[in-house]
Amino acid sequence: MLENYYQMVREMGELGLMSTQSWHTVKFSQVARPFLEPSRNMELRNPAAAFTDCLLQYKEAAQFVGFMEIEDLLFPVNANYYYEEFEREYEGSMQISALYYQIVEEQSVKYASPDQQSLRALLANAQPGETLRRGRSIVRTERYNSTWTHYSTQAERQPIYLSEQGEQPHHLSKKAITTNAFLRFKNLQYGTEDQLNATVIPQNPMSQDSLLLNEEALKEIEEGIRETLLLPTLQEFIKKLPTEDFYSTKLRECLDEQKSGKGYCVNTKSCKLPSNDKIPCRHSDGLYHSGRIMKPYTWHFVTEFYFTRNLGCYE
Template identity: 30%
Template sequence: MFVKRTFWKLSLPGNGDSNSDYIEPIENGIVIDPTRRLSRKLPVSHVFITSAYYYPTSKSLGQNAIALNMVVDSVNFNVEEATYNVVGSNGTHEKLTVATSKVEGVPSCRYTTAMARTNTVENLMKLEMESNGVKVEVPFKMARYTAPKPVIICISPQFVAEQWQMFLMHVHVANRFVSFKTSHKIFGTSRFGGHLHMYITSMVESYFELMREYEKRGYLTLDYWLRMKFEQAQTPYFEPNGNIEWRNQAGAETDCLLQYKEAAEYIAFFDMDDILFPATYPTYLEEFNAEWALQPNATSLLYGRREHEFIKAQTMSEFSFTELVESLRSSPTVKRGKVVVKPETYNHTWIHYSWHEDISTRHNVSFPHLIHVQRPLQKNGNNNITQLWKMEFGPLNETIRAEDLKEIEEDYWRIRNNSRVFEISKRLPYQDFYLPIVFKCYYDSFYGFIFDRVRRNGPMQCPNADLCELPQRDDYRCIHSDAEYFSGPHMEPFTFHFSSNSFWSKDIGCYQ
């Protein structure tokens, strides 16, 4: 048993004496590691179960399928294709099965995203993880079998989010609203046919309230993306949030895929700043169908991302799609893309695509590109981002149809004129605060080395902004996702942690 202020004895390689012992202090199980020697092996691999889904039927997973979306300490031993014992019961029958797994992530991170799958009893009521006779019950959800739209756009987790202008651009493009009249009624339909599924870790409160108004109107679904917390641990572990790639973005994309696997016709994995305008057809569904017809054996459609910058409005009353598009400037740079998949062809994914996908069946879409608006410019700001990461921009080099722009503008003002939205709009941030801080952190830890070949100190580290210093603000409070956290009993080789009963909170909450 390990309790506060106890010590765990570990061997520190490379100190001249391979048999020498290194005494590390343990704070509630966390390995204090000022040298960041994250290659050290520990006696147990700790696992955070992000989500678990049950499928009575599945086109690709089979009958009574279980999918476990997890974060696993991958250094202690090779967890690629590791197996996990799963016990399912329905009140009358109990079944022990072995779940096989695939990992998605980068080797420089201690923790990696993993999806494990198995098949269990009918009418599942209880799900447990087992090892050497020790079991722990974990919560699970029923997978969705209906979706708001045929195309679900999974948006990667938002943290200290404040860029409401980018959200307005994306949500209205995806939902492009068109009204038409009959003699008795006015009807409305979403022409592009996309529904945003949005993960949130933390967000400026007024921005969150604005999203909630759009959620009430069916434009999007808000979902929790929790910081991982271990309620207790009897063996040492490395802190997971700072040692997983980009706040476990791959886990969020996998969760979204698993949620809508049996419900959507297509699932797109985009960031908030990745915006797709259909080039040839009036809807995403028709556009994706046409691209898939060019390569019928495709497992995904890969859309390249062209860098763009634009000038953003300071207030919602100043916001105009026409002016925003007029300010868009394109770069010749087209970066690594994002995929759109038929869910039966994918069971798990990374940030850009699955590492396990056969690249010969990945269909590269030549046109259009995703409009990547990573660099929004303030009208009245210093825009230091442009000095930190220099790019060349010229005239807009993507197609945005005039009739689409007109209908998007009308849809925006239809929402904007709502009294509740108008009240919220007065409290939205009008200048950047967190964006420059996070962008510089990203640049120093990853972008500078990858794109500008800026020399880094030390070896490649896990790309992650969790160690960035993010000061709190009294003028703009944040909303955070939170939950009740649980830890299972000591188990080997895996000890499991999980959460339940998620909720929105104004308190960051403490974590180990």
């Protein structure tokens, strides 16, 4: 993570604006056949491990947990609040394991100056792109014990008995949501002054009969963002944030090169990033250990872990 963003997020946590938990990079001292090293192959930096850790921590504290990336946005379109919308979608059913949303990639604009950050400009200039094959899940925590990156393969079609009388079980399965979707904003381009002043509220990409959100809600969010960015204790960190692209461009070039090759699992872990003294990064490290090879599982663990800005920016 970029050092200045890391410090800003920590300060926002101190102010009670958000809650974050550092996730130690998952590494392995050895991975023997027939297994693949998950950080470089199947699980693409192990989000499934991070998501499952989050799920287990909040299993008894939250009714719903969502598994998503930092560039994903989801707006409640069938209710005023997330909780109300999720409850409506579950419909009191005991057979729904998760609400499964499609991901719609969006192209839009961004601005280098913190003073110009605008959700309205982001949404008003959004251009829908590809609908991705894999989606994201919102789950009831009591029905999940682990998860894959997109949904739990363990929860699907699992029998649930509501009593001990041997009655016919319920079988859990995810519910595909057709009236809403996650919006994924990637590869944003720098916008113009005219685009910053755009006022159009976009349609819900899954339903042309409704807006993505109403004017009142958008205005409230915009004011909240502006008030947060103007907090004196945050201004110190905001002024140090990068105002030009560097690592994102390098990563995009690397991934495009991987996609054009053969036999690659597209993954930023295979990218080598140059250092930039003006944009330091924060990384975790430690002593990684692997137990003796066993079947079906081999144990891997870490000791003496720490976070530092002295490892450079690498993937």
